[in-house]
Amino acid sequence: MKVVTWILRIASIATFSAMASLVYLLLDSNDIWHWNAPYDFVVTVFRLMSLVIFFLSSTMISGLASAFAGGELPNDLVVGLYNTLVLRTWYMQPYGVAGPLVNLQQVWTSFGANMSSVLTALWDNTFLFLYFLCAGIGIALFLQSLVKMNHKSVGGAFLSIQAIIIIAAFKLLTVPNLDPFPADFLIFLGEWAQILAIVSFAYLEVSYQMIYSYSVGKPVEDREETLKKQLLALRQATRKQDAIERGERVSSTSMSRTTSVTAFSFLREAIERKVVGTQDALENLDAVSDVRRLQIYVDNLLQTDSKARDELTAKAAAPSSLYVIGSTITGFVIRFLSVVAIAFILMSPAVITTILDLPIGIWNSMEILQPEMMLLLFLPIVLLFPFIAMVISWSSKRTEVVKETLTKEDKDLEKKRKKDLARRRKEAAKARKERKKARRKRRSETEVDEWDKALEDTYRK
Amino acid sequence: MITQRGFVVTFAGVLLLTSGFSFVNFYLVLLGVYLVIGLVVTLPLFALTANLAGIEVDRQIDKVKVFSGDFLRVRVTIRNVSRRHFDFIEVHDQYPETWILAIGENFIASRIEPGSSITFSYILQARMRGRYHIGPTEVIMRDRLGFHYYKRTLKEQTEVLVYPTWKDVRRMEALGKQRQLGLMFGAHRTKTVGMGADFAGFREYVPGDEFRLIDWKTSAKTGDMVIRQYEMEKNIQVICMVDASGSMGNGYPENTKLEYAIRAAVLLTHMGLERKDLVGTCVFSDIVHGFAPPGTRPNHMYNVLEVLAEAEPKGWSDYETAIQYVVNNTKKRSLFIWMTDLEESPAPLLNAMKTLVANGHKAMVISPFGPWFEAPVGQFGPVEKVLSEAVSEELWERRNKIAKALAKFGIEVINVGPEDFLPAIIKTYNQAKQKGVAMF
Numbered sequence: 001m002k003v004v005t006w007i008l009r010i011a012s013i014a015t016f017s018a019m020a021s022l023v024y025l026l027l028d029s030n031d032i033w034h035w036n037a038p039y040d041f042v043v044t045v046f047r048l049m050s051l052v053i054f055f056l057s058s059t060m061i062s063g064l065a066s067a068f069a070g071g072e073l074p075n076d077l078v079v080g081l082y083n084t085l086v087l088r089t090w091y092m093q094p095y096g097v098a099g100p101l102v103n104l105q106q107v108w109t110s111f112g113a114n115m116s117s118v119l120t121a122l123w124d125n126t127f128l129f130l131y132f133l134c135a136g137i138g139i140a141l142f143l144q145s146l147v148k149m150n151h152k153s154v155g156g157a158f159l160s161i162q163a164i165i166i167i168a169a170f171k172l173l174t175v176p177n178l179d180p181f182p183a184d185f186l187i188f189l190g191e192w193a194q195i196l197a198i199v200s201f202a203y204l205e206v207s208y209q210m211i212y213s214y215s216v217g218k219p220v221e222d223r224e225e226t227l228k229k230q231l232l233a234l235r236q237a238t239r240k241q242d243a244i245e246r247g248e249r250v251s252s253t254s255m256s257r258t259t260s261v262t263a264f265s266f267l268r269e270a271i272e273r274k275v276v277g278t279q280d281a282l283e284n285l286d287a288v289s290d291v292r293r294l295q296i297y298v299d300n301l302l303q304t305d306s307k308a309r310d311e312l313t314a315k316a317a318a319p320s321s322l323y324v325i326g327s328t329i330t331g332f333v334i335r336f337l338s339v340v341a342i343a344f345i346l347m348s349p350a351v352i353t354t355i356l357d358l359p360i361g362i363w364n365s366m367e368i369l370q371p372e373m374m375l376l377l378f379l380p381i382v383l384l385f386p387f388i389a390m391v392i393s394w395s396s397k398r399t400e401v402v403k404e405t406l407t408k409e410d411k412d413l414e415k416k417r418k419k420d421l422a423r424r425r426k427e428a429a430k431a432r433k434e435r436k437k438a439r440r441k442r443r444s445e446t447e448v449d450e451w452d453k454a455l456e457d458t459y460r461k
Numbered sequence: 462m463i464t465q466r467g468f469v470v471t472f473a474g475v476l477l478l479t480s481g482f483s484f485v486n487f488y489l490v491l492l493g494v495y496l497v498i499g500l501v502v503t504l505p506l507f508a509l510t511a512n513l514a515g516i517e518v519d520r521q522i523d524k525v526k527v528f529s530g531d532f533l534r535v536r537v538t539i540r541n542v543s544r545r546h547f548d549f550i551e552v553h554d555q556y557p558e559t560w561i562l563a564i565g566e567n568f569i570a571s572r573i574e575p576g577s578s579i580t581f582s583y584i585l586q587a588r589m590r591g592r593y594h595i596g597p598t599e600v601i602m603r604d605r606l607g608f609h610y611y612k613r614t615l616k617e618q619t620e621v622l623v624y625p626t627w628k629d630v631r632r633m634e635a636l637g638k639q640r641q642l643g644l645m646f647g648a649h650r651t652k653t654v655g656m657g658a659d660f661a662g663f664r665e666y667v668p669g670d671e672f673r674l675i676d677w678k679t680s681a682k683t684g685d686m687v688i689r690q691y692e693m694e695k696n697i698q699v700i701c702m703v704d705a706s707g708s709m710g711n712g713y714p715e716n717t718k719l720e721y722a723i724r725a726a727v728l729l730t731h732m733g734l735e736r737k738d739l740v741g742t743c744v745f746s747d748i749v750h751g752f753a754p755p756g757t758r759p760n761h762m763y764n765v766l767e768v769l770a771e772a773e774p775k776g777w778s779d780y781e782t783a784i785q786y787v788v789n790n791t792k793k794r795s796l797f798i799w800m801t802d803l804e805e806s807p808a809p810l811l812n813a814m815k816t817l818v819a820n821g822h823k824a825m826v827i828s829p830f831g832p833w834f835e836a837p838v839g840q841f842g843p844v845e846k847v848l849s850e851a852v853s854e855e856l857w858e859r860r861n862k863i864a865k866a867l868a869k870f871g872i873e874v875i876n877v878g879p880e881d882f883l884p885a886i887i888k889t890y891n892q893a894k895q896k897g898v899a900m901f
Contacts, residue, residue, distance in 0.1 A: 155469040179486075179487050194491065208605075208607060223581075308534075311581060314582075335502065396508070396509075396514070428779060
């Protein structure tokens with residue numbers, strides 16, 4: 001199965017690269033791929049921050065200075081303090097001022113004029129930055145998906161790349177579009193926007209197939225690996241124990257530590273404690289005994305049952321690679337063709353008007369050319385599939401064999417057991433009542449029982 | 462049912478559709494349509510193929526009765542009895558929470574062809590005695606892309622009875638072998654004059670003695686008629702009264718007072734059977750939960766183990782009901798060893814003892830002292846420390862009074878903690894053998 005996963009991994013890389021490069025090329029006409037955009041964005045953000053800090057600190061300093069100078073605002077003092085404390089220490093250069101500050105009022109006036117330009121630059125840079133951010137996230141998640149085989153990473157990578165187009169569409173840039181939607185299926189297939197859509201869909205499909213292939217093959221491989229590690233850890237643990245019993249000194253090795261990590265808890269505990277504990281202490285350790293018994297049990301099992309190892313690793317469960325490749329290709333082609341064909345039927349205005357036999361007024365209206373028109377067919381068709389599935393699953397449930405959890409004998413036994421318990425409780429309660437009655441009677445006869453007396457004597461003391 | 466992955470695709474599809482509508486962009490709408498159609502288009506086909514009734518799961522285990530701490534192999538076979546492929550099937554076989562998965566894994570994920578089967582196995586360590594169930598088995602079926610799934614839980618369960626731990630017996634046997642202790646019959650026999658083989662001494666002849674017992678040589682030397690006497694080998698009958706009331710369940714898990722009492726009962730039964738003594742066991746609280754009458758049959762040990770395996774700490778201790786039940790079912794004189802924490806009111810206990818003595822039985826109490834089984838005082842804060850010490854003192858005072866009351870009638874109370882519970886039972890048994898208590 002590893003081969004199949006690798007083939008699909010390469011296909012996933014190819015489709016993602018195609019999707020990403022198509023997005024790059026189709027948006028390149030907008031001149032948005034400025035490689036210095038992230039730097040510009042960060043610089044703009046810092047300049048805005050310096051503006052705010054200047055405003056706050058100069059206000060505070062002028063307030064303090066005016067308080068000490070008897071209500072007047074000494075401009076030079078404020079400027080001096082700002083230059084010394086803020087500008088030199090943190091190099092927070094206020095926007096629009098090149099060197100040290102000379103006149104505070106002048107700077108404040110310049111802010112009023114420049115504030116809007118700073119914010120506009122920030123707004124523009126934010127979008128440029130977002131394209132790069134989305135691309136970066138998309139690539140990172142794509143790489144993660146190749147290693148972790150995680151569907152969230154695949155979905156995240158796909159959405160991040162598509163988000164670039166959504167943001168660009170929001171900014172009213174030139175983005176891939178199919179406006180007007182072609183009436184001819186072949187023309188539709190040849191459109192760049194359609195090619196991008198198909199490649200994007202292919203990326204999702206191939207990546208999910210890759211995860212499927214990995215999930216089907218990996219558990220069996222993992223089982224075998226885990227079993228090997230567990231048996232190795234077990235063997236080492238018993239060897240160490242033997243060595244300790246012979247009086248040899250045992251040291252902890254990195255090998256034993258790593259293999260023991262995969263083993264179960266008491267085995268790990270046994271290994272660790274054996275290294276530090278004394279022999280007497282170890283003899284008392286149940287864990288050590290458990291490890292030895294497990295070793296004997298496993299050895300015995302593997303010797304007596306030739307299938308035991310294969311069953312523990314579930315080797316027979318590994319699916320055939322050829323079948324997985326074959327079914328992946330056929331499944332992919334069928335899904336692909338049906339999705340493209342259905343999408344064309346749903347979206348093409350010519351098909352909609354033909355199928356729905358719309359009045360001439362709508363035929364000639366502008367609304368027929370709007371994307372929302374596809375909802376007319378889209379919603380019923382999309383809901384039809386789950387409905388059919390629901391009907392099928394309802395009917396197939398009838399064939400489901402509902403097995404009884406308890407056999408008749410078991411039920412009878414359980415009933416008998418409960419009845420017996422109730423009877424015993426009843427008898428015990430009855431006996432208690434009788435004893436109580438007898439005791440009361442004895443008490444009234446004022447006969448002192450020696451046991452009661454003994455107890456009373458003891459409590460009195 | 463739509464999986465999480467399916468929801469991600471739905472979200473992406475709706476996002477693209479709405480974006481396409483907002484920005485009048487057919488590309489975004491088209492991609493949204495691709496995603497949504499891609500999600501639902503295979504749904505009817507999946508519903509048609511994913512008929513979970515076509516999957517059968519069969520579970521096999523090596524043994525249905527095991528000792529606590531023993532290992533058990535569970536084999537699970539999944540069969541596809543339908544004529545369809547199942548692209549992705551996950552099978553989780555559940556096992557009791559307290560058990561440990563020692564080797565292998567209890568689940569598998571794979572595809573399964575029509576008419577074929579998959580077998581996987583795993584090894585569990587049974588922990589804590591009791592009646593357990595392995596299962597149910599959860600079968601999850603997914604489509605290839607993992608957008609949809611169907612789940613079914615197969616309720617078949619395999620019952621396993623876990624006996625109390627056998628480790629104490631193993632330890633004792635190992636110790637016995639090392640020290641060459643005689644485990645054979647007669648190693649600690651009762652020295653009673655009678656029909657045995659070993660010489661015990663002489664006594665004067667009294668009319669009625671058998672002539673063959675007269676030692677003529679000694680008689681000639683002493684001038685009086687002397688009879689030769691021999692040691693008689695006798696066995697004893699012991700009944701363990703295990704209190705399974707709620708208070709006996711206190712202490713660390715797997716090391717509660719009840720667990721120790723059960724381990725002691727197992728050990729005592731084993732020792733008794735080794736020496737051909739009769740040992741019975743009664744588990745009681747407010748009713749008698751189980752009683753294995755004294756016996757020496759080969760499978761007697763298993764009867765005792767079954768009674769002990771199902772003991773659960775609940776209810777209160779009704780000593781009188783318990784003793785009445787056991788006395789009615791016991792014909793011979795016996796030594797009753799009570800394993801109870803004496804946390805009930807003393808009057809019923811004394812009444813029970815009265816019944817016991819009146820029927821000619823002997824008794825003694827091995828009593829686990831609650832505070833010794835719980836968290837060490839060193840782990841407490843100052844307030845808890847003071848409180849726990851006060852409670853301990855109160856309990857100690859109380860049990861001293863009960864012990865004094867019982868001592869007046871020759872019934873000894875031994876207070877034990879986790880460390881000396883088992884040695885106490887061994888010592889008690891050996892002393893009973895030496896003294897010849899409750900011989901039959």
